[in-house]
Ligand code: FES
């Protein structure tokens with residue numbers, strides 16, 4: 001089947017998609033957007049998180065056909081041209097990245113948190129990121145980065 005989807009503001013089309021194919025597969029293997037990562041393919045790790053119509057979802061759990069006619073925003077769509085999004089800048093500043101496999105999903109989830117929550121508490125940050133697993137960092141620098149991005153938004 002053919003799937004039409006708007007990805008990062010651009011109309012995209014994927015052909016020969018089979019019924020069981022995930023949105024994650026279409027993004028990575030058919031549309032060349034390899035930012036979203038495939039770690040568990042079971043909705044357990046959050047590394048594949050993208051926005052679907054403005055809501056963060058695990059793209060490994062979304063059938064490609066479910067995305068027909070809808071809007072997807074991936075980690076590649078967070079930056080404004082060459083200008084990183086503030087959440088990306090914060091991750092870089094705090095070195096909240098080691099192997100980087102979890103990073104795209106964490107960025108999308110944290111981006112959503114900062115967009116919808118004013119001055120999130122540590123508990124709110126932990127709750128929001130609970131579905132995004134990181135095997136490397138111990139989370140402290142990730143929490144620092146999210147706090148920084150939230151504070152900067154507050155003071156902007
Ligand atoms: S790859 Fe989708 S949740 Fe792990």
Ligand code: FES
Pocket residue numbers: 096097098099100101102103133134135136137
């Ligand atoms: S930086 Fe390696 S899994 Fe998070």
